Amino acid sequence: MPRFTHADENGSFGRYGGAFLPPHLEAPIAEVATAYREAMADPAFMDEYRELLREYVGRPSPLYLARRFSERLGGAKVYLKREDLNHTGSHKINHCLGEGLLAKRMGKTRLIAETGAGQHGVALATAAALLGLECEIHMGGIDVEKQHMNVVRMEMLGAKVVAVETGGRCLKDAVDSAFATYAADYEDVFFGIGSVVGPHPYPSMVRDFQSVVGAEAREQIMAKEGRLPDVVMACVGGGSNAMGLFSGFLEDEQVRVIGVEPAGEGLSGDRHAATMTKGVDGTLHGMSTVVLQEEDGEPSPVHSIASGLDYPGVGPQHAWLRDVGRAEYVSVTDEETLEAFSLLCRTEGIIPALESSHALAHAMKIAPEMSPEQVIVVNLSGRGDKDVDYIAEVMGSR
Structure with a gap:
């Protein structure tokens, strides 16, 4: 195995990483990890993903x-x-298409995510429109004001934009809000995390798509x-x-x-x-x-x-x-x-x-x-x- 590239079987990079979750989310996130491993080993999935990168992106x-x-x-x-x-x-479309394809493979109907500058939100809304999925994007109130153009773009693409007015009204608060919404209703939802953060498998999954x-x-x-x-x-x-x-x-x-x-x-x-x-x-x-x-x-x-x-x-x-x-x-x-x-x-x-x-x-x-x-x-x-x-x-x- 390459020395610097991969996590261990628990999703850990040395003492970092892993999955620290409330008990009721352990199974849904484990389901994402299994689906991710199977998709990355499926030539048909990877061929569709690479074709979209080439012909669409x-x-x-x-x-x-x-x-x-x-x-x-x-x-x-x-x-x-x-x-x-x-x-x-931006680069965000690279992993958003991968997440959208994985959501469809899992039978999910809705994508939910956070965004800061709005580029991840726009990219995920784009993937949702392309793949026929619903989309909900949580965005800090400060960023809604600073990045108004991207808010309009997301809405034009059919996404629901939730302005988060709690805490510092920024990216961390948008993540909190999106994760809380997902935790309350995850059956038909895929959480499309926007970076190499979050519980395993997201840091590895987003990296692999990027x-x-x-x-x-x-x-x-x-x-x-x-x-x-x-x-x-x-x-x-x-x-x-x-x-x-x-x-x-x-x-x-x-x-x-x-x-x-x-x-x-x-x-x-x-x-x-x-x-x-x-x-x-x-x-x-x-x-x-x-x-x-x-x-x-x-x-x-x-x-x-x-x-x-x-x-x-x-x-x-x-x-x-x-x-x-x-x-x-x-x-x-x-x-x-x-x-x-x-x-x-x-x-x-x-x-x-x-x-x-x-x-x-x-x-x-x-x-x-x-x-x-x-x-x-x-x-x-x-x-x-x-x-x-x-x-x-x-x-x-x-």
Whole structure:
């Protein structure tokens, strides 16, 4: 078995992962685990999934050399894995189609999920419309306001959008709300978790559906450069886009693997979501992982300019990769993120998502320290259409 890629039979990555569930949900989640294992071993299921990725999503996504961006920085060449060019505008469609197909295979009629920036919600609503399923998306009230365009898109696709006004009104609260609704009525429902988080099998399942990103990037960089990259990099909230890219390179220990978290308004205060930098071991949303939490054990309020990253936990495989030294985790501030957003817009004519701009911001720090022969691959996980009104408001206020 590959050293860094898979969980054990209990869904654990070292001391992280597993399934911590109320007793009445143990059987339904175990049913998902069984269906997932059987589907991944079924050539007919995988053929249908791959055909949708090719004919519907538009894969493979390009691996693009950002020449002017690289020249502006000096040093290493920066390649962008263009997940923003997928149908629906981000990497999220990769696992949402897989989850939708699995739900149909299990005889479920309704998809339910959380969303932060709205990209997972849009992708799951898209999969539901395509496959003839009902869809309900829970979204924090703050994010409903910030990401109004994605709310409209979800509703146009036939989804019911539930605005969550409890707690911090952000992604963590949306997960709480969606999970509570699922726990009360799970017979005909499939919970389409939006990242590599939650109880087993979700961290492995979402990673496996996202692994197409890393597999393509590996093949593409070998074709373009004749060798592996020096660094692969992606933003990390829950961590699905990062795990998708990383999975193609984890066994190549000469490749540096870097996850970039939101430092928000600075790590000295509490207005950030830098879980791997400031968190401690804990249990959240059915998994053992690293959590930003209060003294009483409750998850801390978090902040990021990017709605898709304001989560107080992280996928358990990320926590394990940090512990065994295979991956590095760093953080960048809101200000650095906005600077990276603007630079890519003006040098490449690409408007990136604020989530993806976190990874770009760290690339801006390390590329000048590297030689022109060296290569960085950044996962451009989503496009920034959803963010333009909010960014215009923020930049205008400054």
